[in-house]
Amino acid sequence: EVQLVESGGGLVQPGGSLRLSCAASGFTFSSYEMNWVRQAPGKGLEWVSYISSSGSTIYYADSVKGRFTISRDNAKNSLYLQMNSLRAEDTAVYYCASPKLVRFWGQGTLVTVSS
């Protein structure tokens, strides 16, 4: 059974940093491209970032470019999102999802940016 389990969310002050993790199991993680997708309270789904299976290709939404960094460790079956210079508008549930035409979703981790 495919499982994606996010962790690392929490409350952080504006301007702060947070690192999200996504632990994958039940499939060959190293063969799959991965995404981070977020959902602000009461809003729709918003794609945040993409990383290819090898990690060689990376894309970001304009809203997070220069502040967020996606990475992966295929040996650990793990996906990461380093979030810096956080803003109130980054408050959302963050999901890891795979592949580009998403078939697998995690359960999400809540990030709250507030003073």
Place this chain on the structure above:
Amino acid sequence: QLVLTQSPSASASLGASVKLTCTLSSGHSSYAIAWHQQQPEKGPRYLMKLNSDGSHSKGDGIPDRFSGSSSGAERYLTISSLQSEDEADYYCQTWGTDVVFGGGTKLTVL
């Protein structure tokens, strides 16, 4: 620019059928999409991949009541024999350089 357009809301009666629409932007009518369901207070759930020719492949455990079809730039999700648990937000999704989501359709089961 690749854009997916969905109506914000839809409603249908218990036991009836409903057809939700997702429209691809001009020049992208050949793109496949995915449909996802998000029940209240839950995470998204993959329903199916839908190709431009109307062929579709559903996720594990998705009931036969859910089906997909296509016409030009339109991608449809039909839910028949509506049940109360079908009340949810439905999102279409595709990808070009970036991953793109439609704005979602909130389905109310009357």
